[in-house]
Amino acid sequence: MKFFIDTANLDQIQEAKELGILDGVTTNPSLMAKEGISGQDNILKHYAKICELVSGDVSAEVISTDFEGMVKELEVLKEIAPNIVIKIPMILDGVKALSYCAERDIKTNCTLIFSPGQALIAAKAGATYISPFIGRIDDITWDGVDLVRQIAEMYAVQMFDTEILAASIRNSNHIVQAAIAGADVVTCPLAPIVGLLKHPLTDIGLAKFLADHKKANA
Numbered sequence: 001m002k003f004f005i006d007t008a009n010l011d012q013i014q015e016a017k018e019l020g021i022l023d024g025v026t027t028n029p030s031l032m033a034k035e036g037i038s039g040q041d042n043i044l045k046h047y048a049k050i051c052e053l054v055s056g057d058v059s060a061e062v063i064s065t066d067f068e069g070m071v072k073e074l075e076v077l078k079e080i081a082p083n084i085v086i087k088i089p090m091i092l093d094g095v096k097a098l099s100y101c102a103e104r105d106i107k108t109n110c111t112l113i114f115s116p117g118q119a120l121i122a123a124k125a126g127a128t129y130i131s132p133f134i135g136r137i138d139d140i141t142w143d144g145v146d147l148v149r150q151i152a153e154m155y156a157v158q159m160f161d162t163e164i165l166a167a168s169i170r171n172s173n174h175i176v177q178a179a180i181a182g183a184d185v186v187t188c189p190l191a192p193i194v195g196l197l198k199h200p201l202t203d204i205g206l207a208k209f210l211a212d213h214k215k216a217n218a
Contacts, residue, residue, distance in 0.1 A: 024056035102126025152182025
């Protein structure tokens with residue numbers, strides 16, 4: 001499984017990179033605003049900074065909801081760096097934009113996936129990635145991880161190359177369960193990734209090793 005970090009914060013991206021486990025970045029206008037970045041020129045410059053930090057794919061989201069507007073935006077975004085991936089919403093004109101990009105070998109991430117049917121259409125249109133939102137599905141008392149499992153089974157049967165990018169990750173267990181369910185990629189803030197390192201028995205074991213070492217060398 002590939003690990004993407006879902007942020008626009010350069011320090012967090014650098015920290016994840018230093019761990020040696022960072023494969024890419026996803027971000028969106030909300031995350032840009034959280035970092036105090038506004039204005040089209042500033043947003044494009046910030047995407048460029050992220051692409052300089054990361055060798056893997058960096059998802060940059062279009063804002064338009066009509067086909068012509070999406071194309072106009074994505075043509076600008078794709079020029080930022082070779083590793084830019086265009087994030088496109090799962091709507092009718094979004095599917096048209098996915099097809100447009102597929103015909104031109106432009107990488108895409110179809111976002112806001114909440115059903116196997118949507119995942120099927122996105123893959124058929126040539127999406128590079130699809131992003132099922134695990135946490136948001138859980139919020140309405142459905143099973144987000146089960147959706148990942150259904151999509152993985154469907155893609156295997158149909159032999160689609162589209163990668164499943166599990167998004168809306170709320171905790172470390174979501175990452176593990178998404179991996180078991182067949183997700184190719186997970187994207188989340190840094191905290192759930194770091195949370196995978198933690199276990200109380202590890203802390204207890206390390207404390208005992210250090211105490212024994214100190215006793216033996218007293």
